[in-house]
Amino acid sequence: MHDETLLDRIVGIVGPNGVVREADKSAYESDWRGAYNGVARFVVRPANTAEVSQVVTLCSEAGIAIVPQGGNTGLCGGAVPDDSASQIVLSLTRMNRVRAVDPDNDTITVEAGVILKHLQDLAEEAGRFFPLSLGAEGSCTIGGNLATNAGGTAVLRYGNMRELTLGIEAVLPDGTVWHGLRALRKDNTGYDLKQLFIGAEGTLGVITAAVLRMFPRPKSIATAWVALSETSAAIRLIRRIQSLCGDRLTGFELMSAQSVEFVTRHLPGCKNPLEHAAPWYALIELSDTQTEARLGDLLEEGLAGAFDAGDVQDAVVANSETQVEALWALREGISEAQNHEGPSLKHDISIAVSQIPAFIEKADARLNALLPKVRLVTYGHVGDGNLHYNVSKPVDVTAEAFKEHASAITDAIYEVTASFDGSISAEHGIGIAKREAAKRHKDPIELGIMRALKNTLDPKGLMNPGKML
Amino acid sequence: MHDETLLDRIVGIVGPNGVVREADKSAYESDWRGAYNGVARFVVRPANTAEVSQVVTLCSEAGIAIVPQGGNTGLCGGAVPDDSASQIVLSLTRMNRVRAVDPDNDTITVEAGVILKHLQDLAEEAGRFFPLSLGAEGSCTIGGNLATNAGGTAVLRYGNMRELTLGIEAVLPDGTVWHGLRALRKDNTGYDLKQLFIGAEGTLGVITAAVLRMFPRPKSIATAWVALSETSAAIRLIRRIQSLCGDRLTGFELMSAQSVEFVTRHLPGCKNPLEHAAPWYALIELSDTQTEARLGDLLEEGLAGAFDAGDVQDAVVANSETQVEALWALREGISEAQNHEGPSLKHDISIAVSQIPAFIEKADARLNALLPKVRLVTYGHVGDGNLHYNVSKPVDVTAEAFKEHASAITDAIYEVTASFDGSISAEHGIGIAKREAAKRHKDPIELGIMRALKNTLDPKGLMNPGKML
Known part of the structure; x- marks a missing residue:
């Protein structure tokens, strides 16, 4: 189809405001870090x-590929078009209505373009x-959170986005709308189809809305x-605190000394609250939900037991909101x-x-052998078994020399991960970034099933092609 | 394939102890209530x-249908062969090994034939x-719990079987083994395939093992x-208690006066602990996880608030293990x-x-119009939105006359359920019992996707044919 005809027909559907002007397209063609760049034929905002x-x-009939996009904050390039100028970016950001808030069912029904922070506020x-x-x-956006099965710091207690979702509405690759917006906690009347779309990175259809679970509001924190x-x-x-506190344990982050050292060196106002340095830190x-839950006492009881058992060298329990923020700043500043x-x-x-x-132990040894004095910035949501195992170049090695080692380093980490039956993408997804690595490290039987499912639901291969699979 | 040749080949695989003798077959051909009865060509126990x-x-090559079976305790006939004597019952009950217990990961890996009670004890x-x-x-068995995505009384806090599962191992319809036994809480490297097999009632393959989540042990109960x-x-x-107590709320069951009246009338030793009868009761x-959690105080605080708000007429908090058991007996005796x-x-x-x-309100009105004086035994896991909306015949109507109303009554209940976007099978599955009803009440688009997935994974249609779909 000629560009002009196609544009006319798209405008006929979404109106002139539903198509991004040529001059404004670029924000949708690259990810926020500028790591992945493409050219979209059109950017459409229904x-x-x-x-x-x-x-x-329309796209299905005309054989035009679609790249669904939410807030475009992904880390793996899953929402960026390729450079062929043949793909349409379908931005869901205008679809930001709240369809229902049902406190008695502890659910909220929102469209895919609702921003996560807004949803938190609504709850x-x-x-x-x-x-x-x-x-x-x-x-x-919620659509992006669903498409990537987002994780974050509260997974330990509340699960991933998948576990927070009761139902979805999705547009299938042929344009059919699947109305799966059920607000049910129990439903055993067939295959649980929503699970296929969650985490599929838009390769099986476009998620347009979801029914999400809400929870009782925590009223005290330690x-x-x-x-x-x-x-x-x-x-x-972790196990000691969890046995003692159960679900009160909502976060457990681990950080290497190197990670914390980088933060205190570079980020103004950040300092380690403990007198002596240690090889590892936990937050x-x-x-x-109780206001007078005496959580501080409980935490101190758990830490005292761990101290007696020789597991804890030193610890501080925050006694003000400012201190809490300062502690989280140490964790959240690592990437920067x-x-x-x-x-x-x-x-x-x-x-x-x-x-x-x-x-x-194994990964550190492999990397030290590969590139002596490499600086390992290991940290993450250890309560979920999820590590951001990041690697900074040795001080005395040039950026160019480090770059030459890049693929060997990543390969080594993924090989060690595979040797532990682990995952090479815990919460960031596959997108473009890890497609080839996934192909190498994933069970061929599983890849075979995935391809068969993709061919069944998207026989023309028009939904976010080149991503994930 | 002739019976003798087939039997020889099966015995060649599973040995003589792996095939149930003709005289002992019947236990595998009917469900435990005797509601569904079939004839198996052979009963095989690998x-x-x-x-x-x-x-x-072997079955795939010979075109022989397979009915996977666990403890055979299902309520919908999903594990019973048809009466053609052509299907093989594949009983997983010999596969009862515990493959791994990993307290530090809070996981346990078991084979499909492990009995649920045994798993509880191991944890x-x-x-x-x-x-x-x-x-x-x-x-x-765990295999049956997975195939039906079992629910029960703890779903409110811990979720269904689906939410308790991290990974599965399954034999696909062509005999390939999919090794999906990952013990990960976060993995975003592709479609979450285990979700397809969980709740599929054996129509997509045979689940042979699973990695299941464990939790901190509760140490006090109120x-x-x-x-x-x-x-x-x-x-x-529910919302008042949950806002106050958060995850401490692990059960919330609702029962109509009629339900409780039947129990106190027929089950020896069961009595309503409250002086005055009420239209509804909650357990x-x-x-x-805290031993000194003062849960009784917390529960009384919540109930006092509800009493002041006019929501609670009367209440009793159990003060001994015997009392707790007596209260649960009122709930658990309803079916009997x-x-x-x-x-x-x-x-x-x-x-x-x-x-x-x-x-x-709507369902009661429909049924009272349909059959005056019908006795409604309404109860269930109301915290999950799950009701066992059961119907006993009016006292002055004969069993035969009641039977004539049966399908009209069930249809009415399912129609009312559909009008609330509900599910006609919350936790029991579809099997044979609800197959036709599911066909009528389920979204045709969803049924279409289910059939497409079934055809993709089981193109010969040999996995538990005639069940669910």
């Missing part, structure tokens, strides 16, 4: 599900809590910063601080929690 | 995954807790029995007690929790 359906139908207004929380929450001599102590500490968060230390390679792996110590 | 794979390969031995709990737990004037008070009470359970009152029709529906009062 206002509702019917318009999405009609655009997808709070309803006296409830929506737990998904991640760095990009001010820009990322936060501790803990020095540990070894990673195995962290694992014992622990408890929360409770690492950028001040020159080129780095970032990874997002997961393994069984029990295997964390063995994994770190 | 000892391990390799044997399952070889049997499935307890490891100092942990496996929350799935249901009436048949002494006989049902239980209350509450009289309510109306169902909307129950919904307000509430809190639990905590109902059998003493002549023929009944049982349903297992779910709707949004907020819609429970409107649903009950």
